[in-house]
Amino acid sequence: QSALTQPPSASGSPGQSVTISCTGTSSDVGGYNYVSWYQQHPGKAPQLMIYEVTQRPSGVPDRFSGSKSGNTASLTVSGLQAEDEADYYCSSYAGSYLWVFGGGTKLTVL
Amino acid sequence: QVQLVESGGGVVQPGRSLTVSCAASGFTFSTFGMQWVRQVPGKGLQWVAFISYDGRDKNYADSVKGRFTISRDNSKNTLKLQMNSLRAEDTAVYYCAKPYSYGLDYWGQGTLVTVSS
Numbered sequence: 632q633s634a635l636t637q638p639p640s641a642s643g644s645p646g647q648s649v650t651i652s653c654t655g656t657s658s659d660v661g662g663y664n665y666v667s668w669y670q671q672h673p674g675k676a677p678q679l680m681i682y683e684v685t686q687r688p689s690g691v692p693d694r695f696s697g698s699k700s701g702n703t704a705s706l707t708v709s710g711l712q713a714e715d716e717a718d719y720y721c722s723s724y725a726g727s728y729l730w731v732f733g734g735g736t737k738l739t740v741l
Numbered sequence: 742q743v744q745l746v747e748s749g750g751g752v753v754q755p756g757r758s759l760t761v762s763c764a765a766s767g768f769t770f771s772t773f774g775m776q777w778v779r780q781v782p783g784k785g786l787q788w789v790a791f792i793s794y795d796g797r798d799k800n801y802a803d804s805v806k807g808r809f810t811i812s813r814d815n816s817k818n819t820l821k822l823q824m825n826s827l828r829a830e831d832t833a834v835y836y837c838a839k840p841y842s843y844g845l846d847y848w849g850q851g852t853l854v855t856v857s858s
Contacts, residue, residue: 632803634785667844669786676836676851677778677786682844720786724843728791728800730776735785 635660635721635733642739643711651736653704653721659731661702665724668697668706671735672717680719681706708738716740743767743847745837750852753827761852763820763837768847771815774798774840777822779833780851789835790822805831827856 636654643649653660653668660666666684669677679688681697684704694709704723708715721733749761763775777789790801790811799811810823820837834853838845 634787663843665843669845671786676848677845678848679841679844679846682842682846686842688841688844688846718785722786722788722844728774728793728798729802730788730791730843732778732786732788 632725632729632731635723635731637719637721637733637736639734640737640739642741643708644741645711645713647711648707648709649711649738650705650707651719651721651738653706653723653733655702655704655723655731657702659723659725660699660704662726663724664699666697666699666704667722668695668704669720669722670715670717671720677720711740713740743839745839745847745849747835747837747849747852750835750854752855752857754858755828755856757827758823758825759827759854760821760823761835761854762822763849765818765820765837765839768839770813770818771795775811775813775820776838776840776845777811777820778836778838778845778848779831780836781833782853787833792820824854827854829856832856 668681671677746764792811834851836851839847
């Protein structure tokens with residue numbers, strides 16, 4: 632059960648787009664279309680932003696989108712806004728009722 | 742509305758045991774598998790454990806397997822995590838979370854467990 636690999640930081644200016652990657656293996660990210668992304672502001676519980684690789688829960692702006700290619704999933708935030716500054720975590724189902732998280736990416740809006 | 746309220750955190754000595762609980766409301770608890778996720782303060786999220794809707798299926802992260810036990814009482818809408826042989830590295834905020842497909846759409850506020858002598 633190794634953690635998924637995310638870049639520790641990402642940044643962009645307001646209005647720009649930024650993409651955060653999440654690399655796993657064929658046993659997790661590559662093996663299932665069950666990648667989720669979470670946003671976490673300081674002192675708050677995580678919030679689900681994307682599930683099943685590309686799906687947005689109700690209430691999540693369509694500026695947030697997800698994709699996957701092979702063992703790497705990605706979260707793209709378009710039209711960056713100040714409130715998007717937060718930590719972002721990916722997670723993947725790994726079979727047999729196991730899940731794994733990424734190490735997290737701190738997104739800074741410049 | 743969905744609410745998950747954790748309790749039972751505190752300071753415990755290494756090697757001792759502690760049980761944290763999660764009171765669920767606002768949804769049909771007995772029809773959802775549930776999970777525990779933890780977060781060392783200032784660090785990332787770590788998945789801890791899963792229990793199926795009826796309690797028959799469970800699984801754990803390797804780091805806690807054999808020491809932690811997840812359980813549920815559907816008559817009381819309560820989820821528990823019994824933690825034995827606690828180590829300093831188990832110090833974290835423990836969240837219970839409700840699934841949405843294979844993601845987690847509702848999280849509690851978390852309960853802090855500190856393992857220290």
